[in-house]
Amino acid sequence: MITATIHWTLSILFWIAFASVFTGIIKKNQGHARLLPNGDVHFLPRWWFVCSWLFIMVRFGLIGSGYIRAGLNEPLQFATGVLICIAVVGSLSAIPGPIKATAETLEEVRWLWWNKKIQWTEIEEIDSEKRSSTITVIGSGHRKISYTNLYPDRSRFLLVIRQHCASDLPPNFPDESVSTGRSV
Numbered sequence: 001m002i003t004a005t006i007h008w009t010l011s012i013l014f015w016i017a018f019a020s021v022f023t024g025i026i027k028k029n030q031g032h033a034r035l036l037p038n039g040d041v042h043f044l045p046r047w048w049f050v051c052s053w054l055f056i057m058v059r060f061g062l063i064g065s066g067y068i069r070a071g072l073n074e075p076l077q078f079a080t081g082v083l084i085c086i087a088v089v090g091s092l093s094a095i096p097g098p099i100k101a102t103a104e105t106l107e108e109v110r111w112l113w114w115n116k117k118i119q120w121t122e123i124e125e126i127d128s129e130k131r132s133s134t135i136t137v138i139g140s141g142h143r144k145i146s147y148t149n150l151y152p153d154r155s156r157f158l159l160v161i162r163q164h165c166a167s168d169l170p171p172n173f174p175d176e177s178v179s180t181g182r183s184v
Contacts, residue, residue, distance in 0.1 A: 010059070013055065014055070014056065014059055016052075017051075017052035017053075017055045017056050018052075020048055020049060020052035021049060021052045021053055021056065024046055024048070024049035024052070024150060025150070026149075027149070028133060028149045029045075029046060029150060029151055029152045029153075030152070031046070031153065032152055032153050032156075033152055033153035033156045033157070039102075039103060040100060040101065040102045040103075041100070041101040041156060041160055042098050042099070042100050042101075043098060043099040043100075043101075043151040043152060043153065043156075044098045044151070044152070045096045045097070045098070045150045045151055046150060049096075049150060050095060050096070053091075053095050054092075054095070057088050057091050057092050060084060060087070060088050060091075061084075061085060063084060064081045064082070064083075064085040064087075065081065065085065066081070067080045067081025067084065068081035068085065069081075089112075092111070093113055095111050096148070096150050096151070097109040097111050097115075099145065099147060099151060099157075101160045101164075104119060104120065105117050105118060105119050105120065106118050106120065106123075106137055106145055106164075107145075108145045116143055116144070116145055117143075118137060118139030118140075118143055118145060119139070120164040120165065122139045122140040123137060123165055123168070124138050124140060125137075125138040126161060126165065126169065126173065128173060128174050133147075133148065133149045133154055134146060134147065134148050134149075135147040135154075135157065135158070135161075137161070158173075158174055158175075161173075
């Protein structure tokens with residue numbers, strides 16, 4: 001009885017987490033960026049989106065480890081488990097981390113890998129898509145930092161880019177007013 005209740009609860013939590021991730025991907029984040037006293041601006045992804053993504057990946061990791069436990073006696077199940085675990089590690093590396101705008105750099109903090117840093121003077125291209133809220137900043141060495149709808153305060157992000165790259169902006173760069181919020 002207890003095992004069935006735990007299984008049922010985890011199944012319900014999985015579908016709630018799945019709905020949260022799906023909602024986080026399609027819904028625009030209406031929050032505000034965190035402004036620090038030293039002038040830095042932090043754009044943090046929604047905490048419930050990150051937690052939901054982690055829960056789903058842990059659940060898939062447990063499923064993959066269940067296949068791996070079949071051992072080498074069942075090569076197809078073992079290979080399936082390895083592929084699931086590789087996909088889980090790849091998905092965990094794609095979890096969006098905070099984007100930090102300082103006086104010198106634009107930095108994307110990654111949860112599992114190294115951080116991406118682009119000096120303001122190294123920016124080669126800024127791509128803002130017309131139909132979505134994605135803004136991609138491309139630096140030297142083809143390093144990319146993408147601002148998507150998972151992050152709050154798009155207008156503040158545009159303002160920070162405008163402040164540091166005013167002379168090198170593309171002609172189609174969006175112009176939006178900044179919200180007055182002070183924190184997330």
